[in-house]
Amino acid sequence: MEKKNGAQILIESLLKEGVRVVFGFPGGSVLPLFDALYDAPLDFVLVRHEQGAAHAADGYARATGKVGVCIATSGPGATNLVTGLATAHMDSIPMVAITGQVKTFLIGNDAFQEADVTGITRPITKHNYLVKDISELACTIKEAFHIASTGRPGPVVIDVPVDVQMQLAEFNYPHTVCIRSYQPTLEGHPGQIKKAAKLINQSKRPIIYAGGGVIISGASEELLELAIKVQAPVTTTLMGLGGFPEDNDLSLGMLGMHGTVYANHAVMESDLIIAIGARFDDRVTGKIDEFAPHAKIIHIDIDPTAISKNVHVHVPIVGDVKNVLVKLNRLVKAGQTKEWLERIREWKRRYPLTYKDKGDKITPQYAVEQIYKATKGDAIICTEVGQNQMWAAQYYTYTKPRTFISSGGLGTMGYGFPAAIGAKIGRPDKVVFDIAGDGSIQMNIQELATAIASKINVKVAILNNGYLGMVRQWQELFYKKRYSHTKLLNPDFVKLAESYGALGLRVEKKQDVEKAIEEAIAAPNVVFIDFVVEEEENVFPMVPAGEAINRMIGGMA
Amino acid sequence: MKHTIFALVENRPGVLARISGLFSARAFNIDSLAVGETHDPTISRMTIIVDAKDERILEQIKKQLHKLIDVISVEDLTKKGFFERELVLIKVDSSSCSKQKLHKLTDKFSAKVLSYEGKKAVIEAVGDKDEISALLAALGGMKICELVRTGRVAIAK
Numbered sequence: 001m002e003k004k005n006g007a008q009i010l011i012e013s014l015l016k017e018g019v020r021v022v023f024g025f026p027g028g029s030v031l032p033l034f035d036a037l038y039d040a041p042l043d044f045v046l047v048r049h050e051q052g053a054a055h056a057a058d059g060y061a062r063a064t065g066k067v068g069v070c071i072a073t074s075g076p077g078a079t080n081l082v083t084g085l086a087t088a089h090m091d092s093i094p095m096v097a098i099t100g101q102v103k104t105f106l107i108g109n110d111a112f113q114e115a116d117v118t119g120i121t122r123p124i125t126k127h128n129y130l131v132k133d134i135s136e137l138a139c140t141i142k143e144a145f146h147i148a149s150t151g152r153p154g155p156v157v158i159d160v161p162v163d164v165q166m167q168l169a170e171f172n173y174p175h176t177v178c179i180r181s182y183q184p185t186l187e188g189h190p191g192q193i194k195k196a197a198k199l200i201n202q203s204k205r206p207i208i209y210a211g212g213g214v215i216i217s218g219a220s221e222e223l224l225e226l227a228i229k230v231q232a233p234v235t236t237t238l239m240g241l242g243g244f245p246e247d248n249d250l251s252l253g254m255l256g257m258h259g260t261v262y263a264n265h266a267v268m269e270s271d272l273i274i275a276i277g278a279r280f281d282d283r284v285t286g287k288i289d290e291f292a293p294h295a296k297i298i299h300i301d302i303d304p305t306a307i308s309k310n311v312h313v314h315v316p317i318v319g320d321v322k323n324v325l326v327k328l329n330r331l332v333k334a335g336q337t338k339e340w341l342e343r344i345r346e347w348k349r350r351y352p353l354t355y356k357d358k359g360d361k362i363t364p365q366y367a368v369e370q371i372y373k374a375t376k377g378d379a380i381i382c383t384e385v386g387q388n389q390m391w392a393a394q395y396y397t398y399t400k401p402r403t404f405i406s407s408g409g410l411g412t413m414g415y416g417f418p419a420a421i422g423a424k425i426g427r428p429d430k431v432v433f434d435i436a437g438d439g440s441i442q443m444n445i446q447e448l449a450t451a452i453a454s455k456i457n458v459k460v461a462i463l464n465n466g467y468l469g470m471v472r473q474w475q476e477l478f479y480k481k482r483y484s485h486t487k488l489l490n491p492d493f494v495k496l497a498e499s500y501g502a503l504g505l506r507v508e509k510k511q512d513v514e515k516a517i518e519e520a521i522a523a524p525n526v527v528f529i530d531f532v533v534e535e536e537e538n539v540f541p542m543v544p545a546g547e548a549i550n551r552m553i554g555g556m557a
Numbered sequence: 558m559k560h561t562i563f564a565l566v567e568n569r570p571g572v573l574a575r576i577s578g579l580f581s582a583r584a585f586n587i588d589s590l591a592v593g594e595t596h597d598p599t600i601s602r603m604t605i606i607v608d609a610k611d612e613r614i615l616e617q618i619k620k621q622l623h624k625l626i627d628v629i630s631v632e633d634l635t636k637k638g639f640f641e642r643e644l645v646l647i648k649v650d651s652s653s654c655s656k657q658k659l660h661k662l663t664d665k666f667s668a669k670v671l672s673y674e675g676k677k678a679v680i681e682a683v684g685d686k687d688e689i690s691a692l693l694a695a696l697g698g699m700k701i702c703e704l705v706r707t708g709r710v711a712i713a714k
C-alpha cells in the first residue's frame with residue numbers, strides 16, 4: 001500500500017469525516033499541513049486571527065449541526081484559539097481544532113513557538129490529544145470527531161508535532177470507534193419517563209423550560225408536540241432561542257435576567273418545571289433559594305453532571321432529548337391548563353415586552369425589530385455580547401432552530417462577526433446578520449478582510465451607542481452613574497468598512513432604518529450598517545444579580 | 558464527610574493532570590490521592606479520599622469524574638465494607654531512644670525499623686488512617702525529621 005505523510009493522512013481523514021470547509025491560519029509548525037491543503041478538495045478560509053478561525057468553525061457548527069474544523073500553528077497560533085475553544089466548550093458546540101506542535105524531540109524544551117497546548121486547553125475542551133506517533137494519527141482523528149459530535153458535544157483539540165506531519169505511514173481510516181471509557185447514555189430510563197409523564201398529567205400549572213439541548217438534539221418538533229398536547233407554556237434560555245416557535249401562543253420568550261416578565265412570573269408560580277436540555281444557569285435562576293418555590297422539577301439532559309447541580313431535581317432523566325421526548329409524548333395526556341394559560345395571558349397583557357419610542361432617534365430595539373421584519377424571521381442572527389445581544393434576543397422573533405447564534409455560556413465579545421462568517425459558509429442560502437455592539441465588533445474587526453477576500457456575504461448591524469453599553473448600564477444602576485472607562489471613541493465604521501472593500505451605511509434617523517436594512521440585504525457584498533442609536537438606552541426588564549427572578553426592574557409599568 | 562472512592566482510568570499520559578485539574582477547577586477537596594497500574598497494564602486505579610459537604614457535592618464529584626473521557630468507571634466504597642491502607646516512611650531523631658526501645662514501640666503497631674544508624678532511624682508502617690495516626694502519636698517524644706506517605710489505597714471486601 002502506498003504510504004502518505006502525516007499531513008496527507010490528516011487531510012484524508014478530514015475528508016472521510018465529511019469535512020468540506022476548514023478555517024485557519026498558517027505558521028511554521030503547520031507547514032506540511034498547509035502544503036497538503038494546497039491542492040486538497042476542501043474549502044480553506046484564511047482568517048486574519050486564529051480566534052476568528054475558532055469562532056467561525058463554531059458558527060459553522062451552530063448553523064449546520066456539523067463539526068466545525070479549524071487549524072492553527074503551534075505556540076501563539078494555538079493560544080489564540082483559546083477563547084474560541086472556551087466559548088464552544090461552554091455552549092456544547094462540536095468542533096475539532098488541529099494545532100501544530102514543535103518537533104516531538106523538542107517538546108518540553110521551551111523550543112521556539114512551543115506552548116503546552118494540551119495543558120492549556122484541558123479545562124476548556126471536551127477532550128484533547130497530543131499525537132506523538134504517526135500510527136495513531138488516523139484513529140485519533142476518528143475518535144476526536146466521534147467525541148466532539150456525540151453525547152454532550154464539545155470542542156476537541158488534536159496537537160500534531162510537525163515531524164509527525166512529515167512521517168510516512170499507510171493510511172487506513174477506521175470505520176468505527178469504540179471507546180470503553182466513553183459511552184454516553186442516549187435512551188432515557190423508561191421508569192423515569194413514566195414518572196415524568198405522571199407528574200405532567202397531574203400538573204395544573206406546568207411550564208416547559210427549554211435550552212440549547214433541544215437544538216443540539218434536533219428535538220424542536222417533539223418539543224412542539226409535547227407543548228401542544230399538554231397545553232404547557234414554553235420559555236427558552238438564550239441558547240434555546242429558535243428551539244420553540246416564538247410566534248406560537250404557548251411561547252413565553254426567554255426567561256431569566258433579561259427574560260420577559262411573564263416567563264419569569266410563570267416559572268415562579270408554576271407547580272411543575274419540565275427542564276429540557278437546559279442547565280439552570282445562574283442567569284436563569286436568579287437567587288437560587290427562592291427559585292420556583294412551588295414547583296416539582298423534571299430534568300431531561302444528556303449530561304448527568306448537569307442534573308441536580310444547581311437545583312434539586314425530582315425526576316431526573318439522563319438521555320438524548322429527542323429520544324426521551326418521543327417516548328414521553330406517547331405517555332402524556334391533554335393537559336387541564338386552561339386557567340393557568342389564562343393567568344399567563346393576563347401577565348402578557350399587563351407586562352408586554354416594550355420600549356419607549358424616541359421620535360426621530362433610533363432605538364436599538366426598533367432596529368432589531370426592523371431586521372426581523374425585513375428578513376421575515378428567516379435569517380440567521382448572530383450576536384456579539386452586551387446589550388446588543390439581549391436586544392437581538394428580545395426583539396427578533398425566532399421560529400426555527402439554528403437561526404440564533406450567540407455566545408451564551410462564556411459571553412465572548414468578538415464572537416458574533418467571525419461566527420456569522422462561519423454560519424454563512426455553512427448556510428449560503430440564508431441571509432446572515434451579526435447584530436453587534438460598537439465595542440464588541442472591534443474585538444475581531446480584522447475578519448472583515450476574511451469576509452471580503454473569501455466573498456462571504458455577511459451583514460453587520462452595529463447598534464452604535466458609543467458605550468460598552470451593558471457595563472455602562474450596570475454602572476448607571478448600581479454604581480451611581482460613575483461611567484468608569486465605558487465611553488468609547490470609535491472609528492468611522494463606514495469608512496472602515498469601505499477601506500476593506502465592504503459597503504458601509506450610516507443610519508441616524510428612525511425613518512431611514514428600514515431602507516438601509518433592505519439595501520444591505522440586497523447588496524451582493526459584505527455590509528456594515530452603523531446604526532447611531534440612543535446612547536443611554538437600557539435593557540429591560542432586568543433581574544438584578546442575586547435577586548429572585550420575579551423581582552424585575554423595568555418592564556413592570 | 559470523607560468518602561473513599563476509586564476510579565479506573567486509562568493508563569495514559571495526562572490522565573492524572575485531568576483529574577487533579579478537575580478537582581481544583583471545581584473546588585472539590587481531596588484528602589488523599591493514590592494511583593497505580595492494575596493487573597491490566599492499560600488501566601490505572603486511583604483511590605481518592607474526598608471531603609464532600611453533602612450528598613449533592615459527592616454526586617457531582619463522581620459524575621464529573623466519570624464525565625472525563627479517560628475515566629472508565631467510578632465507585633464509592635464508603636457505604637460498602639472495604640480495606641484501606643497507607644504506607645508511611647518516617648525518619649526520626651533516635652538519639653533519645655535505644656534501638657530496643659524503638660523496636661518494642663514499632664512492634665506494637667506492626668511497624669518495622671528499617672535502619673538505625675547514627676542518630677537517625679527509619680521506620681516503615683502500613684495501616685489504615687487510625688493506625689498511622691496512633692503510631693505518629695506514639696512517636697511523639699521523638700523529633701520527626703522526614704515523613705513520607707503514599708496516600709491511601711482501598712479495596713472492597
Ligand SMILES: Cc1ncc(C[n+]2csc(CCOP(=O)(O)OP(=O)(O)O)c2C)c(N)n1
Nearest residue numbers: 386387388413437438439440467468469470
Ligand atoms: C471578551 C470580553 N471582554 C469583556 C466582556 C465584558 N462585557 C460584557 S458586555 C460589555 C460591553 C459590550 O459593549 P458593546 O459591544 O458596545 O455592546 P453594548 O452593550 O453597548 O450593546 C463588556 C465589556 C466580555 N463579555 N467579553
Ligand SMILES: [Mg+2]
Nearest residue numbers: 437438467469
Ligand atoms: Mg456599545
